[in-house]
Amino acid sequence: MKGYILKRLLSLIPVLFVVAVVVFLIIHITPGDPASVMLGPEASPREVAELREELGLNLPLYQQFTSWLAGVVQGDFGWSIFMNEPVLQSFFSHLGPTLSLAIFAQLLAVVLAIPFGVIAAKRRGTIIDQTFMGGSLIGISVPSFLLGLLLILLFAVQLRWLPVAGYKPLDAGFFLHIRYLILPAIALGAMQAALIARMTRSSMLDILNANYIKTARSKGLKEKIIIYKHALRNAFIPILTVIGQTFGTLVAGAAVVETVFNIPGIGQLIVNSVERRDFAVIQGTILLVAISYVLINLVVDLLYGVIDPRVRLNRK
Amino acid sequence: MKKISLLCLMLLLSFTLMACSAEESGTDDKGGEAAVGGELQVAYNAQPPTLDPLLTTAVATRDVMRHVYETLVTVNQKFEVKPMLAKSYEVSEDGKIITFELRDGIKFHNGEEMLPEDVVASMNRWKESTTLGKSYFADAVFSSSGEKTVVLEMKQPLSTALAMLADPGQAAIITPKEINEAATEQGITEYIGTGPYKFVEWKTDQYVHLEKFSDYQSLDSESSGLAGKKEGFVDDIYFQFVTDASTRLSGIQTGEYDIANAIPFDNAEQLEANEDVVNHIDHNGFNGLVFNKKAGFFADVIARQAVNAALDEEEILMASFTNENFYELEHGLMIKDQVEWYSEAGKDQYNQNDPEKAKQLLEEAGYNGEEIVILASRDYEDHYNAAVVVQQQLEKIGMKTKLDVYDWATVLQRRADEKAYDIFVTGFPTEPIPAKYVFLDSANQWPGWTNSPEMDQLLDQINTASSQEEAQEYFAQLQEEFYNYLPMIKFGNKTTITSTRSNIEGMGFLQGVTLWNVQKK
Numbered sequence: 001m002k003g004y005i006l007k008r009l010l011s012l013i014p015v016l017f018v019v020a021v022v023v024f025l026i027i028h029i030t031p032g033d034p035a036s037v038m039l040g041p042e043a044s045p046r047e048v049a050e051l052r053e054e055l056g057l058n059l060p061l062y063q064q065f066t067s068w069l070a071g072v073v074q075g076d077f078g079w080s081i082f083m084n085e086p087v088l089q090s091f092f093s094h095l096g097p098t099l100s101l102a103i104f105a106q107l108l109a110v111v112l113a114i115p116f117g118v119i120a121a122k123r124r125g126t127i128i129d130q131t132f133m134g135g136s137l138i139g140i141s142v143p144s145f146l147l148g149l150l151l152i153l154l155f156a157v158q159l160r161w162l163p164v165a166g167y168k169p170l171d172a173g174f175f176l177h178i179r180y181l182i183l184p185a186i187a188l189g190a191m192q193a194a195l196i197a198r199m200t201r202s203s204m205l206d207i208l209n210a211n212y213i214k215t216a217r218s219k220g221l222k223e224k225i226i227i228y229k230h231a232l233r234n235a236f237i238p239i240l241t242v243i244g245q246t247f248g249t250l251v252a253g254a255a256v257v258e259t260v261f262n263i264p265g266i267g268q269l270i271v272n273s274v275e276r277r278d279f280a281v282i283q284g285t286i287l288l289v290a291i292s293y294v295l296i297n298l299v300v301d302l303l304y305g306v307i308d309p310r311v312r313l314n315r316k
Numbered sequence: 317m318k319k320i321s322l323l324c325l326m327l328l329l330s331f332t333l334m335a336c337s338a339e340e341s342g343t344d345d346k347g348g349e350a351a352v353g354g355e356l357q358v359a360y361n362a363q364p365p366t367l368d369p370l371l372t373t374a375v376a377t378r379d380v381m382r383h384v385y386e387t388l389v390t391v392n393q394k395f396e397v398k399p400m401l402a403k404s405y406e407v408s409e410d411g412k413i414i415t416f417e418l419r420d421g422i423k424f425h426n427g428e429e430m431l432p433e434d435v436v437a438s439m440n441r442w443k444e445s446t447t448l449g450k451s452y453f454a455d456a457v458f459s460s461s462g463e464k465t466v467v468l469e470m471k472q473p474l475s476t477a478l479a480m481l482a483d484p485g486q487a488a489i490i491t492p493k494e495i496n497e498a499a500t501e502q503g504i505t506e507y508i509g510t511g512p513y514k515f516v517e518w519k520t521d522q523y524v525h526l527e528k529f530s531d532y533q534s535l536d537s538e539s540s541g542l543a544g545k546k547e548g549f550v551d552d553i554y555f556q557f558v559t560d561a562s563t564r565l566s567g568i569q570t571g572e573y574d575i576a577n578a579i580p581f582d583n584a585e586q587l588e589a590n591e592d593v594v595n596h597i598d599h600n601g602f603n604g605l606v607f608n609k610k611a612g613f614f615a616d617v618i619a620r621q622a623v624n625a626a627l628d629e630e631e632i633l634m635a636s637f638t639n640e641n642f643y644e645l646e647h648g649l650m651i652k653d654q655v656e657w658y659s660e661a662g663k664d665q666y667n668q669n670d671p672e673k674a675k676q677l678l679e680e681a682g683y684n685g686e687e688i689v690i691l692a693s694r695d696y697e698d699h700y701n702a703a704v705v706v707q708q709q710l711e712k713i714g715m716k717t718k719l720d721v722y723d724w725a726t727v728l729q730r731r732a733d734e735k736a737y738d739i740f741v742t743g744f745p746t747e748p749i750p751a752k753y754v755f756l757d758s759a760n761q762w763p764g765w766t767n768s769p770e771m772d773q774l775l776d777q778i779n780t781a782s783s784q785e786e787a788q789e790y791f792a793q794l795q796e797e798f799y800n801y802l803p804m805i806k807f808g809n810k811t812t813i814t815s816t817r818s819n820i821e822g823m824g825f826l827q828g829v830t831l832w833n834v835q836k837k
Contacts, residue, residue, distance in 0.1 A: 032725030036732070038365045040373030041742065042485075042754050044447055045732055045761050054501055082365055083520045084502055094521070149562060157566050164566040165558070167522075262558050264522045272363060272521055272559075275695075277725050 008298050012291070019290045020072065023283050024065050033057055034081050034277040055081060068283065077287070078280030082273075087284035090269060097167050098258070098265030102250040104181050105189035110243060113193040117200025117239075118227060121208060132197065139194030144253050148187035148260040155183060165262040184261040188253050192246040199242045203235040210234075236307055244300030248293040354836055355552040356820075358829070359564040361578035363557045367518060368503030369487050370445045375745065378485055379828030380524050380555050382542065384425075385489035385509035388416050388435065388466075389482040390542040393826060394653045395748040397482045398543035400535070401430065401490055401510060403464075411473030411782065416466045423531045424492050425514035432460030437496040439466070439488060446486040448752070451759070452477070452779070475781045479749045484542060484827055512548040512832045526553040539833055541824070546832035549822070553831055568593055568815045574836065575820060577829060579813040580697065581638045593815050598825040599644075599651065600812040601745040603636065603702055605690075606755060606804040610765040611734040613688065619681040620802040623739075626674035626713045627706065629667040633808045635705045636698035644809040649753060649795055651746055651809065656784050659792040662799030666806070674713045688717045691731055691740035695724040699741045702807060706741070731763040740764075743810070745827050750791055751775055755803045766803040 035051035036043065052058055068078060077087040120132040156164040162183055168176045207213065208231055216226045255267030262268075266285060273281040364376035369385065371377075390400040399405060402416040422430040439458040443449035456470045470477065481488050495506050507515035512534070513526040528548040539545040556573065558564045561580050568576040569590055579587065579595070587593045607614040607623075614620050633643040647666030650657035668674075688710065692703035700721065707717045720737065722730065730736045740763070747753055754762040758772050774794040781787035814829055819837045824830035 030726070032723070032729045036728040037725050038372060038374075040365075040375075040377075041728065042373040042447070042744075042762075044754070045763070047447065048732070084366075084505075090520070152563075152566050157569055160570060164570050164572045165560075165563045166556070166567075166572065259560055260563065262556070262560065262563050264519070268521055275723065275725060276363070276365060 005298070005302075008301075012294050015294060016287065016290060020069060020283070020287055021065075023286045024068070027277075027279055027282055028061055028064070032277045034279065037276045038081065068280070072284075072287065077284035080273075080278055080281045082276055082278045083281070087280050090281055091266070091285055091288050094264060094266050094269040096169065096265075097263050098251065098254050098267060100170070100177070101181055101184055101188060101254060101258070101263060101265060102247065104178070105185040105250055106192060106243070106247055108185050109189040109192035109196055109246070113196035114200050114232075114239070116193075117197040118204055118232060120197070120201045121204035122227065124205060129201075133201070136194035136197045139190045139197075142190065143256075144187045144191065145256045145260050147190055148184065148257055151183045151187055152260075165260070167261075167263045167265075180263075184257050184263060187260070188250060188257045191253070192243075192250065195246055196239060196242055199239050200235065203238045204231060207231045207235045233307070237304060240300060240303060240307065244297055244303075247296055251289055251293070354550045355554065356550045356575065356831060356834060356836060357573045358553065358555050358831070359558040359567050359573040359576040360555045361557075361559060361561070361564065363521065363559065364524070366503055367507055367515070367524070368499075369489055370442055371503045373447070373485055375485075375828060376557075378487070380526075381489075381507070381509075381515075382484065382487070382511070382828070383513040383526055383553065383831060384507055384511045384515050385487065385491070386511050387482060387488045387490065388439075389478055391479075391482045391484065391748050391826070392540040392543040394655065395479075395541070395746070396656070397478045398537075398540075400543065401435075402466075405478065407478070411475065411780075412470050414468040414470075414477060415461075416468070418464045418466065419533070420464070422510050422533055424510055425508045425529055426492065427531075428492060430490065430510060431493075432462075432464065432466050434493045434496075435466045435490055436460050437493040438490045439468075441496045441499060442486075442488040446488075447760075448480045448483060448486065449488075452480060452751075472780065473782075474779050475784070475787050476749045476751060476779055480751075483748050483752065485745065485747075485752070512546045513553060516552075521557060523557060524555045526555075527551065539824070541826040542830065548832055549835045550831075568817070571817055573817075575814065575816045575823065575829065575831075577812070577814045579815050581636075581642050581813065584639065584642070584813055587815055592818050594818050594820075596814045596816065596823065596825065597642065597811045598814065599653075599746065600810055600827070601743060602646075602806050602809050603698060603741065603743045604804045604806040605702075605706060605739050605741050606731075606764040607802065608734060608738050608740075608764060609767060609803065612738050613681070613683065613686055614738055616681050617801060618677055619683070620805075622674045622677035622681055622683075622713070623710065624665065624799075624802055624805050625668045625670050625677055626709055627667070627805060627807075628669040628709060629808050630669075631709070632702050632705045633810075635701040636807070637810060642811045642813070644811075646809045647799075647806065649750060649798065649806070650791070654748075657750065657788055657791055659788070659795050661792040661795040665799035667808075671713050678713060678715070683715065685716055688715055688739065689737045690717060690719050691727055691737040692719065692721055693724045693727045694721055696743065698810065699743065703741045706739070734765065750778060750794060756794070756798070764803060766801075768797070768801045768803070770797050771801060771803075 035055060036048045039047055039051060071078060080087055080090050083090050116132050120129040123129050152164055155162045163180055166180055168180050170177045213226060213231060216230055251266060254265055255271055258265045258267035259271055270282060270285055362376040364380055365372050365374050366377060367381055369377050369381050386400050388402040389397050392398050401419060401422060403419045404417045406415045418432060424430060436458045443453040452474060456468060459467050461467050490510060492508055495504050495508060512529055512532045514529045516525040516527045518524045528551050532548060534546050535544055537544040564576040565583050567573040584595055587595055607620050609615055629645060637643045645667060647663045648658055652658050690703050690707055692699050694700045703719055707719050710717050731740045750756060754760050755764055755766055756771055757775055758767050771794060774790050774797060777790040778787045781790060816823055821835050821837060822833040
């Protein structure tokens with residue numbers, strides 16, 4: 001097991017190297033530089049040139065890349081020009097809101113999607129099944145920013161049940177914290193819920209036709225036990241894969257949702273940093289997000305073993 | 317079943333743990349709901365790149381920090397120079413020496429009294445780091461004399477010196493000496509001023525929190541612009557940085573925010589229908605197109621005149637601002653309120669809308685169908701809308717054009733490349749003196765690259781004029797020459813909409829909002 005984890009962790013290195021190179025190149029090939037953004041639109045070209053020199057932006061690209069990479073290897077992800085602090089610090093100070101949002105969105109998605117998926121599978125072909133699956137199609141197709149704006153319009157502007165935007169940290173109180181996260185979490189989690197529901201349904205359908213389910217039925221087990229103990233558990237591996245993958249994409253979706261709802265998370269950090277060309281922050285944050293994405297996938301793989309003993313046996 | 321519940325428990329546990337770590341890295345309490353305790357939630361549309369006003373010309377920095385910092389002299393609503401931290405000032409006969417008498421008992425936010433040394437240190441940093449300071453005060457000397465006096469000595473007389481010291485952009489802020497001495501290239505790190513609000517906290521990408529300064533010494537004179545009486549009524553001000561316009565819009569409708577700036581012009585009517593919200597429309601500089609005068613077709617002045625003859629400014633302004641209440645057809649570089657400057661010169665050249673004349677001039681300039689690149693950013697919808705109409709109008713007189721649309725940071729870089737474009741669309745704030753308009757002075761080498769000895773000479777004459785009347789006379793000539801040389805074309809004056817909740821009273825506006833004197837009823 002340890003060897004397996006180690007191997008997986010080592011295989012991260014080439015992936016992250018490629019990410020680092022690509023991110024670095026994209027950012028530096030894109031026009032726009034932090035010096036002119038920082039000094040404002042009426043700054044003279046001389047001042048911009050001076051600041052560029054100070055910030056080391058006039059060095060050759062390969063030199064900027066190697067010095068950045070050398071830092072990263074030692075755990076130094078660079079220095080944010082705009083926030084005047086290490087990139088790692090910016091990253092962690094923005095991580096809380098994104099994590100809260102992603103977890104809440106994922107919880108909402110799982111809690112809604114699995115029962116819906118199971119019910120749809122059980123009542124396959126009925127109007128309930130069709131309604132759920134139709135709904136999930138909408139969930140997949142509607143972009144999160146549109147859903148977010150519609151939710152704001154209905155629940156915040158018209159009904160005034162929930163705040164329009166903003167973020168309250170957990171230490172401002174749990175319920176206040178959640179209140180501000182409900183709408184963004186729905187906007188962000190809708191697509192996840194739809195994907196998970198569809199996967200649950202199809203996976204359950206396969207299982208429900210298996211012989212051991214027929215056996216269970218014929219020996220008179222209660223339907224509830226059949227569904228939740230025998231069927232769902234065996235159907236869970238593909239569902240878990242989807243959950244793991246979607247958790248990763250939540251971070252990407254957060255960039256949009258956080259902007260609409262003005263939540264100071266990683267997504268907004270990336271968007272703002274791109275706008276002001278804070279190179280070190282963009283590079284560092286994307287690299288850190290890539291690392292967490294790969295690690296989440298690793299955790300999901302390990303969870304297979306928890307759910308399905310056969311996976312564990314195979315690995316020995 | 318047992319294992320599943322174990323799994324659930326583990327998941328729950330790990331979520332709780334993650335939530336806890338989220339708490340650690342999260343933000344501080346913003347102090348509860350907006351309605352309680354006299355706090356002002358301001359939804360502001362842009363992030364300040366830094367909080368040191370000397371480092372940047374960005375308006376977000378200027379608008380937030382004007383509540384914290386003050387200057388020796390400042391401007392009132394008509395952009396006239398008025399004393400602030402100086403009790404009085406005196407200009408010597410030859411115009412080379414200005415003596416400032418400081419006010420008594422002015423306290424910094426750290427409790428220390430403001431001394432002449434602090435002023436000298438602040439002014440020295442200002443002259444070394446700002447555009448105005450470097451251009452006009454490089455060999456000027458600030459020195460303290462006695463208990464309450466600061467003297468500015470210049471090599472040449474400069475009639476606009478006081479106006480420059482009063483300029484709200486990159487303002488000559490007064491901060492304690494030790495803070496100026498500790499400043500690096502990244503600017504100052506402690507934000508201590510003398511203003512009616514003191515700096516508490518800056519959560520990058522979230523908000524700047526200001527708190528009422530209880531020891532603030534207000535002037536008693538009438539409040540106008542940045543001058544006169546400033547009273548802090550609300551205890552706390554939060555500048556929430558809300559870059560998404562629709563979020564600012566919904567937030568002001570629900571009362572999440574007390575004030576929201578830069579309301580999109582399209583949405584003004586929607587807010588007017590809401591009786592809890594009041595729209596404030598304020599003059600806010602102008603938009604225009606800047607020619608690349610260094611390379612390409614518009615290096616030829618006749619070519620620039622052709623474009624000027626072609627443009628229908630009304631159509632451009634309507635596309636940008638959607639409603640005639642939000643713009644004003646106006647040729648003058650200095651606004652009518654600036655009575656000491658305003659001039660009718662050049663009015664006949666403005667808004668000609670004469671395609672036939674344009675075509676003739678185009679022929680005269682030898683236009684042979686080359687593609688004209690117009691640079692604009694959709695980050696500012698009014699810039700982009702104007703660019704689209706300009707493009708149509710130029711096509712109408714037979715020019716081949718291409719609209720290059722980028723994000724703002726890219727425009728800032730591309731416009732500095734003489735080979736990348738022919739025209740870029742941008743905006744300018746109302747400036748207190750002509751010299752501040754960056755496109756007038758060749759020495760600035762500002763994108764577009766003005767190169768006009770005539771205008772340079774007139775700027776010099778304005779700066780060395782012995783009286784304001786004389787300066788105004790030279791300015792009239794400068795504006796005439798501006799319309800002849802055409803470094804850029806002014807579309808017309810623009811406004812900005814700031815919306816407040818109806819219980820907010822006393823908000824002022826000069827280039828940006830002023831929140832002293834604001835009461836939350």
